Amino acid sequence: MASVKFKLNNYLIVLFLLFFSQPMFAVTLKLRFYNAKTETGEKNLTVMVFETKKFFQTDGEGNVNIEFPNAGEYTLRLLRETGPTDIKISVSGDETRTVYTERKAPPKGGITVEGEREKTVAARTKVRYEEIKRMPGTFGEALRALETLPGVIPNIGFGGGANGIIVRGADPQSNTFLYDDLPILYAFHLDGLTSVIHNDLIKTIDLYSGAYPANFNNATGGVIEIETVDAVQKTKGAFQVSLWNTTAYAATPFANGKGYVAVGGKYGYLDRTLGQSGLLPDGIRLPRYNDSQVKFVYNFSQEHQIAFYNLTAQDNFAIAAPNNGANDPTKDELSTFAGGRFSVGLSFRTTALRHTWTPSEKFQNRLTLINYDPITENNISLGSIQGKQFTRALYVGLRQDATWTATSQIKVDFGTEYRKLSFNDYGTEIQLRDPTNPSPNPYNTTNPDFVSRPLSVRGTSGYYNGYTTIKAKFGNFAFEPGVRYDHLEITRNGALGPRATISYTFPEVLNGLTIFGNGGDMARFPQTTVFNRETGNPNLEFEKVRKTGGGFSLKFGQVYEVKIEAFKNQFRDTIVNDPFASVPIGLNPDKSQWLSNPLVSNRSLNYSNKGTGWSHGYEVLLRKNSKQGSRDWFGWVSYTWSQTFYNSNIYRVYDGDTFQYSAVERQVIAEYYNNSKEQLATWDRTHVANVIYGWRINEDYQLGGRWSYLTSVPYQRVIGDDGGQFSNPANGQTFWNARYSNNPYTAEFGNTKRGADYHRLDIRLDKFENYSWGYINWYLEIVNVYLRKNTNGESFDNSRPFSGTNPVPSQTFGTLELPNRTVIPFFNIGMEAHF
Secondary structure, three states: OHHHHHHHHHHHHHHHHHHHHHHHHOEEEEEEEEEOOOOEEOOOOEEEEOOOOEEEEOOOOOEEEEEEOOOEEEEEEEEEOOEEEEEEEEEOOOEEEEEEEEOOOOOOOOOOOOOOOOOOOOOEEEEEHHHHOOOOOOOOOHHHHHHHOOOEEEOOOHHHOOOOEEEOOOOOOOOEEEEOOEEOOOOEOOOOOOEOOOHHHEEEEEEEOOOOOOOOOOOOOOEEEEEEOOOOOOOEEEEEEOOOEEEEEEEEEEOOOOEEEEEEEEEEOHHHOHHHOOOOOOOEEEEEEEEEEEEEEEEOOOOEEEEEEEEEEEEEEEEEOOOOOOOOOOOOOOHHHOOOEEEEEEEEEEEEEEEEEEEEOOEEEEEEEEEEEEEEEEEEEEOOEEEEEEEEEEEEEEEEEEEEEOOOOEEEEEEEEEEEEEEEEEEEEEEEOOOOOOOOOOOOOOOOOEEEEEEEEEEEEEEEEEEEEEEEEEOOEEEEEEEEEEEEHHHOEEEEEEEEEEEEEEOOOOOOEEEEEEEEEEEEOOOOOOOOOOOOOOOOOOEEEEEEEEEEEEEEOOOEEEEEEEEEEEEEEEEEEOOOOEEEEEEOOOHHHOOOOOEEEEEEOOEEEEEEEEEEEEEEEEEEOOOOOOOOEEEEEEEEEEEEEEEOOOOOOOOOOOOOOOHHHHHHHHHHOOOOOOEEOOOOOOEEEEEEEEEOOOOOEEEEEEEEEEOOOEEOOEEEEOOOOEEOOOOOOEEOOEEEOOOOOOOOOOOOEEOOOEEEEEEEEEEEEEEOOEEEEEEEEEEOOOOOOOEEEEEOOOOOOOEOOEOEEEEOOOEEEOOOOOEEEEEEEEEEEEO
């Protein structure tokens, strides 16, 4: 009994020592994190003690009390949106200490101090990389988080993603994506899942949906400005593997911190994973792609900095419908198009050399030499559609951007640019004979619905622009008037775009109430050869839009914000396919006939600026920002109500019009008499809502959720078929062509039908493993958790006649059907290592 009592007493003593040993030997430091560059404390900075995996937050002055288990060497990881920074400290006893997070800016001849320029508040939404990188439903792609912002409608396609987004009712092809103010041809690869920019190079993304600043151009939709990391303080890298691609990233400083180099890239192999699963019809080869980004920066001194960029992306996709000779569409989903071939290729390269001169704090000038080389290729063979086209519209340009701080209240931005365009377009161009025909037949060889034109266009042209913006700020009042002019020499046409933003802040209302308004004229000219004198229209003008909007932004607390904004856009001079635009005498578009028949009468110009449209609506954003590295939740709720209308203004012959006109009379009527009807744009969605939630449960796990709701797009109903007049000569399969109403006074005419609303829930779980060299992030992402069968318009099966079961709602990609007919959510699983 005594032995048992002795053992029990020893056990209690051990427990007592273990229980009290931590506080007895723990060390508490009162630290102030101080940025010597800005000469301010690092407020609201999250600090993780790497050895204990505990998080701490500095106050408004950069002060924080950090507890260490005992004396020794520790690593403090500073968690910023630009990436983590490690600082090693030695802990010996309780004390007060200042930790310098940045070195003081050196005198003249030292390293340039980096800074973030002030940006307009109106019609701009900013998201940080850390908030969006792990957003569910984006598959880890930061750029796809744009789909959840107010004023944005996702262009539902393969993968549920957006190869183009609709910004406030604009055509999805009318946006401009910029990478540190450098052009990129397209933002997303052909799979609709992944972007062409590596995540770890992204610092922030700004979406300008209204009257964007005058230094931007060539967009009647939105401007998406991608800002990349502007500092690399230590060597680091990342590697990620998922079901459809592998990405890599590396960055390192050099020359004692005077410069750095950052490299990112991606390789896609969806065709080798999902493409080999047997879930797709034979003949479909899913997209292959790759991309790369290189950024090199060197600071000669505080005054002079050079930067070199090289961005590339390459995509291709192909369908080769097998010619099995069988007339059984139930066994071959592509039997109607048997023997058909289709392939598309996209690529671009952007190379730039940039010099920044900062002679003083009040003036900065930037010169950028740009070589931009975009290429598109397509090849199609299907019935009467036979064409192969290669288009290249590269340019070499010199751009100048300057900022001058005239007084403490007035700042002036101004710049100019000159580009030497070199375009090359050859092959066979395919166009609809009648652009108003909603259902052309590829097997109609008697009177083909498609026209093929030989192309062999080469040429050059100058393009120049200039802009200026005055940023005036007097106390809480800000006013930013600006103007821009763009001119294309080959068309002898220009566009003048005045614009302005005005705002006033009431700081005494909670944590700040800002009322703002904006408006102006913007212009765009497509990077194609539609303006060439041989097969296009040399008199084309810039596409234009007038944007107006206004609203307010209210901040309460340190992280909460609400923003409400109303808008209206008026689109005009939109370029459309126009079979009636012509000139009395013109060059024969077929160069092979120039010796025998160089001139033709009524030469078709093929394109005109007749398109018009308008959109209006309002946006609501409720947001709670994240605290970097903390366990607090973050997220936002966005809602957009909008309507978008469009009119091609192309003359058409309606049912019941039996009057006989000569070809010349019809041409004259079409030129001066517009009888087309304004209708809802095919991409219109009245209601769009998103709920985003992220929660860092602890240092090891993060959970995210995303729920999206969209009104279905409008479409024109199928009312019958053409009786199966034509068939596929490859296998004799009858081709039933859909028929639509051509009577504007019927309920079936135009885009009047909507399907079921679109909504889905996506979740993502991240598991982190922290090591001395970095961390590993394992993740599981599940799309469409409750297996909603969302639709987008309707699908007509050309292998069967019109009936009560044909057409049917066209399902969007969002689930996977296994060979045994079991339906599961679409998912992605992967690993990402940061070191």
